[in-house]
Amino acid sequence: MNKAFRISGLILGAVLALGQLQAAGAEEVKFAGAASVVTDLVAPHKAQVEKTTGIKLVVDKSNAGKGLIDLIDGNCDAAMASASLDATLAAAKSAGLKKPVPDLKLQVISKSEVVFIVHPSNPVTKLTWEQIKEIHTGKIVNWKEVGGKDLPITVYTDAKASATRGLIKQTVLANAEYAASAKAVDYVKDVNDKVALDPSGIGGLGSGFVDAGKVVVVGTKKLERPLGFITVGEPSAKVRKVMEAFKAASR
Template structure:
């Protein structure tokens, strides 16, 4: 595939000396090899770090991350063994700006901390299907943390309380059990994917709008630092930017309160967990863009994801503590097996595994091979939602687990047992599609 891409390049590009056919082309006219625009959550740190990692893998030296032409923009630079300069440009002005830049031809990749909207995908159909596995890549999992001043005594909030707080309906902390004091709101700006996620999961779902009194920020770091200095402040932020503030546990519907911990975010059980995406036009791929996507999914790329404070998609086994709220069979499972840090989820309105789950299949298989567990007892545990009656939910939860088993069997992984718990143990409220989709999940347990 790379040979075909290289053969289609104009004559202005030359291969990196001494690195053979696997090397990526470098323009001789000093134009950027890669342009990424979009999410501040991704491009403030993670995007440049992934590019730097790719450049290092390509044998470039003297790597630097330098300020760009505008605030929240950087250039990642390196030098080939032959002395050629290589530059990539990264702009972090919000997820929506990435799709605008793709449409205008000013970017090769859009970085987004939310899924592409139907209208955005429609406007970019000339570049291919950006919702396809080739166009949409989940590179990390993040949690939108709700942050308070460290001295605020509140330890948990519900999604309904968050909606009342950020809409301005609750104006004094005493109204929700806190100490007396006027609530001060801090929020990301309109172009931010973090704001889009919070608006969709919290405000819109509760028919509320953000209070006009909220202070808005383009910079994640600045927002967090201001909350950490305001005893009455509350804000929301991507997980790596909690900094000196205090994150609180969040409960959604009948779910238990959950802190934004690595394990709960990895499985996407945490109510405000979200996926971080790179969108690459399938019909307009450039070699550096394609290789960056590949690198981000590699073990080396996922290690960079973790170092930058996000949750990598690397599969790990974890012990789960039994609680009285768990079904008896589930409690038994916790005593003799470990849960893998991945949940399989499905495309909306479909029995097809979503784009992330299709890659997770390979990650699970690789984990089982690496840890010599291919022949160990494997249990797939399906869950559903309460949209229909409980018996139907139980049946559908088993069918989802069976769908994952079929895919694993194609990779010569045999599963010993299928369990279906229907609408038990919800991780989200069932009153909206977003919550129901999160509840329709399949866990993987291995002995």
């Protein structure tokens, strides 16, 4: 009986060792960058994509600008981007990109929406893009100017290296600069949390980060943005395989 157990133990050990060797030799694809891509695209489908492709996904969540720098520095296989290539590149320059820009390719996998939020006590529930622009650039500084309370406006924005901030600047602000008084946060989710605590606050962020129980989404023109991956040149075979699997999973 003891001998049989020993043999079974040896067999089990061999199987486990083989599994570990196979796992160690498994292909990997490393992504770095936009938190919005992680929340809205990668996290919901990661397990399915790994199962479909047999490729392990290593995900470094930060922001689009840092992700693009990581790509150019060779620290990842693809950068996660939540805005156009131009907006993402601008975010990378804000994050300190100094190197020459290589041939970058953006593969759009899906889309999501950027929205603007206010505190639940704020009676202003609709704004035009022009009003949002003037609020973010400092031309409108009090809520009473747009039908609200006599209360100074506080603008919260994602980090300067964020593609979401870059997209808002490019699309809604028509490339005008944010007011110097705008408060940049470290992480995009912090925009929701800051506005939830501040009756004077407003901020733009991906819809996936909105906590509907704590803030109110302002009615305005729809602002869509791409979610995808950037590579230097055409993606490698394994990266392309993963991209195609994400496309299929997100349909």
